[in-house]
Amino acid sequence: MTSYDCDLFVIGAGSGGVRASRMAAQRGARVVVAEAGPLGGTCVNVGCIPKKLYSYASHYGELFEQSHGFGWKSEKPVFDWATLRQRRATEITRLNGVYEGLLSGAGVQLLRGWARLIDEHTVEVDCEGGEQRLTAEHILLATGGEPTPATGPGAEWALDSDAMFDLDPFPKRLVVVGGGYIACEFASIFQGLGSQVTQVHRGPQLLRGFDVEVAKFVATEMRKKGLTLRLDSTIAGVDKVGDVQRVTLSDGSVVEADTVLHATGRRPRAAGMGLADLGITLNADGSVAVNEHLQTKIPSIYAIGDLIGRKALTPVALAEAMYLVDQLFGHAEGKTPRHPIDYDLVPTAVFTHPNIGTVGLSEEAARAKYGRVRVYRADFKALQHTLSESTERTLMKLLVDDASDRVVGMHMVGLDAGEVIQGFAVALQGGLTKAVFDRTLGIHPTGAEEFVTMRDVLRVSER
Numbered sequence: 001m002t003s004y005d006c007d008l009f010v011i012g013a014g015s016g017g018v019r020a021s022r023m024a025a026q027r028g029a030r031v032v033v034a035e036a037g038p039l040g041g042t043c044v045n046v047g048c049i050p051k052k053l054y055s056y057a058s059h060y061g062e063l064f065e066q067s068h069g070f071g072w073k074s075e076k077p078v079f080d081w082a083t084l085r086q087r088r089a090t091e092i093t094r095l096n097g098v099y100e101g102l103l104s105g106a107g108v109q110l111l112r113g114w115a116r117l118i119d120e121h122t123v124e125v126d127c128e129g130g131e132q133r134l135t136a137e138h139i140l141l142a143t144g145g146e147p148t149p150a151t152g153p154g155a156e157w158a159l160d161s162d163a164m165f166d167l168d169p170f171p172k173r174l175v176v177v178g179g180g181y182i183a184c185e186f187a188s189i190f191q192g193l194g195s196q197v198t199q200v201h202r203g204p205q206l207l208r209g210f211d212v213e214v215a216k217f218v219a220t221e222m223r224k225k226g227l228t229l230r231l232d233s234t235i236a237g238v239d240k241v242g243d244v245q246r247v248t249l250s251d252g253s254v255v256e257a258d259t260v261l262h263a264t265g266r267r268p269r270a271a272g273m274g275l276a277d278l279g280i281t282l283n284a285d286g287s288v289a290v291n292e293h294l295q296t297k298i299p300s301i302y303a304i305g306d307l308i309g310r311k312a313l314t315p316v317a318l319a320e321a322m323y324l325v326d327q328l329f330g331h332a333e334g335k336t337p338r339h340p341i342d343y344d345l346v347p348t349a350v351f352t353h354p355n356i357g358t359v360g361l362s363e364e365a366a367r368a369k370y371g372r373v374r375v376y377r378a379d380f381k382a383l384q385h386t387l388s389e390s391t392e393r394t395l396m397k398l399l400v401d402d403a404s405d406r407v408v409g410m411h412m413v414g415l416d417a418g419e420v421i422q423g424f425a426v427a428l429q430g431g432l433t434k435a436v437f438d439r440t441l442g443i444h445p446t447g448a449e450e451f452v453t454m455r456d457v458l459r460v461s462e463r
Contacts, residue, residue, distance in 0.1 A: 014041020
């Protein structure tokens, strides 16, 4: 039998890599993980966690205004960007330490440095003290993704989403280029913090791939918050005069900005690992090709998370990590072996203002898959806003396969949409039907109760 230095070598200590390392070590595997950057990857350092903290911060100014309708009398609030940046940085540093503690507590060996593949069982790590080579029975690639670099006019001055958390000074005028969830979230966040935001997107609507009705609804609500949306627009030119960028759009209009964010997508972080030398295949989008067991063309090498381009979401990477560990080292005692991930039923949230929460299929995808879909819909002003004087509205939408009565998609735009959808995601995983929803009593008065009180079919959507 071949003797290896470890049972599992993980390249990348983001959410997926750390989860796989810990769980494998707890099953008795000898695990080594290599990471050159801050522990926790994109999610902890420049993604989910800091973004959500900034999203919380950006709501407070609006809440101060809304409180007047409930009898609160206060002076106009003053926002201090430096305080938010410093407190966020302190929290992220704490989380980096938590991740290191999780690895060491599980008995995982951590190497700080860049890693690359030498052969199907060997990894070389460029550590501070020199290069180290280790052999492993299994190798896991979990290097995540990174922002796609800006191209075109003004690219030399543009920032990517990673740079937005430590801007100095705070941009009074911000141009956001892009229409995906990252662009929409940063546009909403900075508008809420007090910046005047113009969002430029080349397409006719935001959030390609999301339910079309949801995307149009949230665009209307974002405009109500004061954000300027320029759809079907591109950047024709950028001139910089001092610290000001004069952005010329495709229709000839000019927008002045202190900062321009290019949030036009992310790409898998696949470069520099020696994949091509081993014949590991990449997909057209640069992601690593894997089979249903997350295995590359090389049987001993696996990949998960943003690197494989399925769903670039932290919980997906965690689920893939757990599934893979079960396959390689057996499931935990007393636990049921994990099944492959159902990517059609991945719940997610978009932290726009207002938030989007969604699980299951869009109306367009449900119609294509099932042929005949019943659509239930509610559009209303939340109870909170009957006194807040806000014009914000809430959208809720249920999609039901007409043949089986099974609920195959749920969508919400409104306050705490992600929190609401998370609970209902359990119901969809259980394959519950509309009849079960109808038998469920609502909690009154809440927004979430609308999902179990919608009785009338708005329309039947057919292929």
